[in-house]
Amino acid sequence: xxxxxxxxxxxxxxGTACNDGREEALRAELTRLREERVEKSVAERAQLETRExxxxxxxxxxxxxxxxxxxxxxxxxxxxxxxxxxxxxxxxGRLTAELSASDxxxxxxxxxxxxxxxxxxxxxxRATLARTQGETLAxxxxxxxxxxxxxxxxxxxxxxxxxxxxxSPQDPVLARLAEHSVARVRESSESAATAGAALAKxxxxxxxxxxxxxxxxxxxxxxxxxxxx
Amino acid sequence: MRGxxxxxxxxxxxxxxxxxxxxxxxxxxxxxxxETVEKQSxxxxxxxxxxxxxxxxxxxxxxxxxxxxxxxxxxxxxxLEDALASSREINERAAAxxxxxxxxxxxxxxxxxxxxTAMASFRERSRSDPLPPAAARFDR
Numbered sequence: 001x002x003x004x005x006x007x008x009x010x011x012x013x014x015g016t017a018c019n020d021g022r023e024e025a026l027r028a029e030l031t032r033l034r035e036e037r038v039e040k041s042v043a044e045r046a047q048l049e050t051r052e053x054x055x056x057x058x059x060x061x062x063x064x065x066x067x068x069x070x071x072x073x074x075x076x077x078x079x080x081x082x083x084x085x086x087x088x089x090x091x092x093g094r095l096t097a098e099l100s101a102s103d104x105x106x107x108x109x110x111x112x113x114x115x116x117x118x119x120x121x122x123x124x125x126r127a128t129l130a131r132t133q134g135e136t137l138a139x140x141x142x143x144x145x146x147x148x149x150x151x152x153x154x155x156x157x158x159x160x161x162x163x164x165x166x167x168s169p170q171d172p173v174l175a176r177l178a179e180h181s182v183a184r185v186r187e188s189s190e191s192a193a194t195a196g197a198a199l200a201k202x203x204x205x206x207x208x209x210x211x212x213x214x215x216x217x218x219x220x221x222x223x224x225x226x227x228x229x
Numbered sequence: 230m231r232g233x234x235x236x237x238x239x240x241x242x243x244x245x246x247x248x249x250x251x252x253x254x255x256x257x258x259x260x261x262x263x264e265t266v267e268k269q270s271x272x273x274x275x276x277x278x279x280x281x282x283x284x285x286x287x288x289x290x291x292x293x294x295x296x297x298x299x300x301x302x303x304x305x306x307x308x309l310e311d312a313l314a315s316s317r318e319i320n321e322r323a324a325a326x327x328x329x330x331x332x333x334x335x336x337x338x339x340x341x342x343x344x345x346t347a348m349a350s351f352r353e354r355s356r357s358d359p360l361p362p363a364a365a366r367f368d369r
Contacts, residue, residue: 026254030261037265046274053281060288067295074302081309088316095323102330109337116344123351171355202360210354212347 127211130164134204141196150193157200158182164203173206 137160141153158178165171165178177199185195207213 022251023249023254026251026258030254030258033258033261033265036268037261038268038271039265043266043271043274046271046278050274050278050281053278053285056285057281057288060285060292064288064292064295067292067299070299071295071302074299074306078302078306078309081306081313085309085313085316088313088320091320092316092323095320095327099323099327099330102327102334105334106330106337109334109341113337113341113344116341116348120344120347120351168355170352172358173360176360206360211351 124211124213126167127207128213130160131204131207131213133160134200134207138197138200138204141193141200143191143193145193147192150196154182154185154192154196157196160200161203164207168210171206171210174203177203177206 137153137157141150141157145153161174161178161182165174168174181199181202182196185192185199
């Protein structure tokens with residue numbers, strides 16, 4: 001019996017000796033490996049999901065980039081629009097001011113024109129009246145009239161010429177006509193009436209020349225010569 | 230008799246050695262190594278995926294915010310476009326009025342100038358010396 005026990009021990013020793021402890025180490029390693037490792041399929045699924053997440057992240061980045069770009073563009077557009085509106089507001093202020101200034105200038109021009117028109121009208125009216133008076137004197141001083149009548153008309157002519165010279169002191173012609181001409185008419189070799197009529201006509205022509213008055217028309221003259229009533 | 234008893238034991242011992250589990254275990258080890266990967270790399274993937282999904286959520290939140298701002302800004306943009314179109318139209322009308330006013334002013338300036346010229350010609354001609362033909366005979 002004792003020998004059997006010895007033999008069993010020998011067999012065990014032999015069994016152990018035949019793999020030299022390698023089995024135990026392997027079993028331990030296998031245990032460790034099972035704990036520390038995971039099946040490839042599981043890892044591959046994780047990798048796939050990571051790639052999908054990377055794709056989703058890339059897409060989200062692009063979407064965010066596009067949204068940010070859109071926002072930037074919108075902000076830039078809004079800034080440009082605000083600047084454009086501000087420029088138009090400023091332009092409107094300028095236009096309004098210029099319109100106001102133009103309006104004032106137009107009113108001022110109209111006032112100047114009105115003043116000038118009044119002045120021109122006044123001057124021409126006075127000149128026309130004087131020219132008509134001269135024309136009338138020229139017609140009324142007639143050679144066939146008696147001397148006393150001619151004298152009276154020459155006196156009227158002298159007063160008329162003095163008044164013209166006084167009203168237009170700058171006019172050398174009217175001044176000369178007023179100063180010397182009636183006296184010369186009286187000294188003239190031709191008849192006083194003819195010379196006086198010519199002098200009155202000369203004064204009338206001078207006024208027509210200076211103030212650009214049309215010569216008195218025949219119908220105007222005829223109208224004036226018609227007896228009243 | 231004793232030798233006969235030892236023989237099967239020896240045979241068993243021999244058989245025990247001939248059925249060594251090590252190759253099987255090594256094969257199993259090889260298979261495990263072939264069919265598995267380190268858990269660390271797996272967890273790295275999982276962690277990376279988690280980070281990415283977190284980033285995706287963050288990015289989408291920001292994108293939604295940006296889109297919301299765009300939507301919020303759109304009415305203002307439209308209002309600005311309307312204001313610009315309106316102010317341009319008003320200014321075009323004002324510019325046309327100004328153009329007309331300036332043209333009218335130019336016309337009035339010409340009219341004033343013609344009147345001033347007439348006045349100047351009155352003064353100039355009233356200072357001129359030549360006698361009218363009918364008066365020449367009286368200036369000798």
